[in-house]
Amino acid sequence: KSKSQIHPPSPASLPFIGHLHLLLPIPYRALHSLSLIHGPIMLLRLGQIPTLILSSSSAVRSMTKSHDIAFSSRPNLKVPRQLFYNSKNISFSPYGPYWRQTRKLSVLHLLSTKRVLSFRPIRNSELSIMLSNISNHSLSGPINLSETIYFFTTNILCKVTLGQSISEESQCRMLHDSISEAAMLFSAFSADDYFPSLKWLNMFSSLDSKIAKIFKKLDGFITSVVEDHLIAGVRERDDDNADLVDILLSLQKNPPSGEFSPTMDEVKAIILNMLTAGTSTSFIFLEWAMSELIQNPKVMKKLKEEVTSVAGKGSMVTEENVNKMPYLKAVAKEVLRLHPPAPLLLPRETIEDIELEGYKIPAKTRVLINAWAIGRDPKSWDAAEEFKPERFINSDLDYHGQDFEFIPFGVGRRICPGIQFAVATIEFAIANLVHHFDWEMPKGLSAKDLNMDEGQGLAMHRKYPLVLVAKKVD
Ligand code: HEM
Numbered sequence: 001k002s003k004s005q006i007h008p009p010s011p012a013s014l015p016f017i018g019h020l021h022l023l024l025p026i027p028y029r030a031l032h033s034l035s036l037i038h039g040p041i042m043l044l045r046l047g048q049i050p051t052l053i054l055s056s057s058s059a060v061r062s063m064t065k066s067h068d069i070a071f072s073s074r075p076n077l078k079v080p081r082q083l084f085y086n087s088k089n090i091s092f093s094p095y096g097p098y099w100r101q102t103r104k105l106s107v108l109h110l111l112s113t114k115r116v117l118s119f120r121p122i123r124n125s126e127l128s129i130m131l132s133n134i135s136n137h138s139l140s141g142p143i144n145l146s147e148t149i150y151f152f153t154t155n156i157l158c159k160v161t162l163g164q165s166i167s168e169e170s171q172c173r174m175l176h177d178s179i180s181e182a183a184m185l186f187s188a189f190s191a192d193d194y195f196p197s198l199k200w201l202n203m204f205s206s207l208d209s210k211i212a213k214i215f216k217k218l219d220g221f222i223t224s225v226v227e228d229h230l231i232a233g234v235r236e237r238d239d240d241n242a243d244l245v246d247i248l249l250s251l252q253k254n255p256p257s258g259e260f261s262p263t264m265d266e267v268k269a270i271i272l273n274m275l276t277a278g279t280s281t282s283f284i285f286l287e288w289a290m291s292e293l294i295q296n297p298k299v300m301k302k303l304k305e306e307v308t309s310v311a312g313k314g315s316m317v318t319e320e321n322v323n324k325m326p327y328l329k330a331v332a333k334e335v336l337r338l339h340p341p342a343p344l345l346l347p348r349e350t351i352e353d354i355e356l357e358g359y360k361i362p363a364k365t366r367v368l369i370n371a372w373a374i375g376r377d378p379k380s381w382d383a384a385e386e387f388k389p390e391r392f393i394n395s396d397l398d399y400h401g402q403d404f405e406f407i408p409f410g411v412g413r414r415i416c417p418g419i420q421f422a423v424a425t426i427e428f429a430i431a432n433l434v435h436h437f438d439w440e441m442p443k444g445l446s447a448k449d450l451n452m453d454e455g456q457g458l459a460m461h462r463k464y465p466l467v468l469v470a471k472k473v474d
Contacts (some may be wrong), residue, residue: 006359006360007043007359007360008039008041008042008043008052008359008361009038009039009041009042009043010038010042010043010044010045011034011037011038011042011044013044013045016047017047018044018045018046018047018048019044019045019046020046020047020194022034022044023046025456026454026456027344028343028344028370028372028373028460029372029454031053031055031344031368031370031373032055032370032372032373032376034053035053035055035056035370035373040054040055040056040058040059041053041054041055041056041059041356041357041359042055043365046194046366047191047193047194047195048194048195048196048197048198049075049193049194049196049366050362050365050366051365051366051367051368052350052356052361052365052366052367052368053367053368053370054367054368054369054370055370055373055374056373056374056377056379057374057377057380057404057405057407058357058404059356059357060369060374060404060407060411061404062356062357063356063369063411063412064401064404064411064412066356067354067356068412068413069095069351069413070350070351070352070354071348071350071354071367071412072095072348072351072412072413072414073094073095073096073348073349073350073351074087074091074092074093074094074095074346074347074348074349074414075193075347075348075349075366076094077092077190077193077347078190078192078193078207078211079185079186079188079190079207079211080092080186082208082211082212082215083182083185083211083214083215083218083272084269084272084273085265085266085268085269086265087269088102088265088266088269088270089102089269089270089272089273090102090103090106090270090273090417091273091277091346092346094349095351095413101259101260102262102266102270103417104259105251105259105260105262105270106270106274106417107417108259109237109247109251110244110247110248110270110274111417111418111420111421113420115247116420116421116424118240118241118242119156119160119421119424120319120424122156122159122160123156123319123424123425123428124316126152126155126156126159127152127316127428127429127432128316129152129155130148130149130151130152130429131432131433131436133148134148134433134436134437134470135436135470135472137470138437138469138470138471138472141442141469142442142467142468142469143467143468143469143470144465144466144467145287145290145465145466145467145468145470146283146287146462146465146466146467147465149283149286149287149290149429150176150180150279150283151172151176152286152429153278153279153280153282153283153286153425154172154175154176154179154279154283155172156282156425157274157275157278157279158172158175158275159243160243160244160274161243161244161245161271161274161275162222162225162243162244162245162271163225163229163243163245163246171221174217174221175221175275178214178217178218178221179275179276179279179280180280181210181214182214182218182272182276183276183279183280183459185207185210185211185214186459187456187459188207188210189207190205190207191204191205218272219268222268222271222272223268225245226245226249226264226267226268229245229246229249230249234246234249234250234253235250236250237250237251244270244271244274245267245271248262248267248270248271249267252264252267274418277416277418278418278421278422280341280459280461281341281342281422282341282422282425282426283461284339284341284459284460284461284462285332285335285336285339285341285422285426286426286429286430287461287462287466288335288338288339288460288462289331289332289335289426289430290430290433290439290466290468291450291452291462291466292331292334292335292338292339292387293331293434293439294439294440294441294447294450294468295387295447295450295452296387297447299331299387299389300434300439302327303327303328303331303430303434304434304435306325306326306327306328307321307325307328307431307434307435308435310324310325311431311435314473314474316432317428317431317432317435319424319428321431322427322428322431325427325431326393327389327393328427328430328431329392329427330389330390330391330392330393331389331430332423332426332427332430333389333392333397333398333399333406334387334388334389334391334392336375336399336406336408337375337376337381337406337408338375338376338385338387339460340371340372340375340407340408340460341408341459341460341461342371342408342410342459342460343370343371343372343459343460344368344369344370344371344372345368345369345371345407345410346410346414347366347367347368348366348367348368348369348414349364349365349366349367350362350363350364350365350367351363351364369407369410369411371407371408371410372460374404374405374406374407375405375406375407375408377405380405381405399419400415400419401415409422435473436472436473437470437471437472437473438470438471438473439468439469439470439471440468440469440471441468441469442467442468442469443469451463451464
């Protein structure tokens with residue numbers, strides 16, 4: 001048989017569940033171990049769903065260079081379907097006209113360079129709030145940095161999307177809780193997604209009612225924010241103070257020629273998409289960045305020196321300063337290489353039959369791309385498991401989807417459209433956190449004691465919160 005007639009290799013499977021049990025406990029690690037035995041292009045059966053696993057840069061290169069469109073759909077999964085107004089968000093809508101329109105809208109109007117710059121005052125004020133919270137806390141003992149960072153990233157996203165008025169503590173708290181509950185739902189096991197023909201399996205799960213409860217809370221909240229905007233008067237989209245709700249409502253009322261006018265459910269789905277896509281990813285990045293810096297004091301020292309030499313002692317590091325900090329940028333890349341917040345990216349689905357590196361892949365195959373394994377592949381990286389930001393100095397390697405060995409933001413047409421937004425926040429936060437404080441482990445513990453385990457599920461968050469002592473730098 002020629003390769004084009006055969007399916008990719010596959011491990012032995014169990015009746016009924018297929019290979020589902022092989023994903024435990026941590027899917028990207030388990031899939032990596034399997035790929036070492038069965039190869040970088042593997043076909044698993046997860047319940048009833050044929051799922052292609054890509055684990056090498058060359059497989060991702062072939063996918064993107066030769067079949068980008070064919071790999072550009074997303075599976076119709078339960079949580080996004082029910083949470084995002086029937087998958088009316090960008091992240092989970094299937095490849096087609098609706099996705100193209102919303103993607104264009106987000107790239108042109110919500111996440112453009114100009115727009116990301118216009119949100120600078122929000123980043124500045126949220127950063128000042130985070131620094132003073134840490135400062136106030138620093139005398140009374142160790143601080144739960146995970147929690148502090150979570151508030152920081154969620155507040156930025158809330159203010160950018162919903163507007164400055166969302167500042168009341170109770171509103172923020174409700175939104176923080178709901179967003180983190182929604183993020184947890186994405187990692188929950190949904191029988192529907194793996195056994196679509198066995199609807200009765202749902203009887204044994206409480207997932208539907210959990211989704212309905214969170215949806216009700218989030219929808220109620222976003223609807224009231226939209227109504228408030230309509231009552232107060234929607235800002236025009238070229239207004240620098242416009243938030244994302246303003247921009248979407250102004251596009252709805254007055255779409256530029258050739259662009260589409262989103263319905264109210266579509267506006268709400270896009271808003272919710274921005275809130276969920278932007279918060280946990282940036283939060284996870286910052287948690288791992290601080291963990292790695294604690295574990296690698298030489299890197300921390302070198303980074304502090306760079307930040308002080310550019311920004312000067314004692315003052316706030318500005319976003320302009322950050323652009324003159326190559327070592328900081330290298331540290332950020334190294335964190336994303338070892339700890340990609342979405343280690344399996346977001347699932348894809350093929351839209352037609354394809355031949356990939358000689359293997360036959362039918363239409364409607366689900367696809368998982370193991371960015372975590374690719375970032376640690378010893379064929380591409382020297383001392384792949386070590387945290388060495390220096391590898392990115394004097395190197396053109398970047399995360400914009402051209403270098404297939406480094407794909408924390410994905411590749412091709414479905415690559416993350418929020419890269420600029422994310423990088424502006426995370427580099428700025430790291431620079432200031434290391435500039436204003438000396439960070440240490442709680443009394444009696446050393447860096448070696450820091451637990452670096454990952455939590456279960458699909459996102460790559462820390463298993464345990466990061467608790468550190470902050471000493472203010474004079
Ligand atoms: C460190 C932060 C972030 C990381 C690591 C990240 C990573 C990703 C990844 C891996 C994907 C899937 C790409 C693929 O399928 O190839 C994605 C998609 C997406 N991201 Fe991000 N992201 C981050 C921050 C953000 C932010 C701040 C926003 C917006 C405010 C955002 C909005 C989106 C959207 C809308 C999609 C869906 C794109 C589509 O399906 O066409 N992301 N992101």
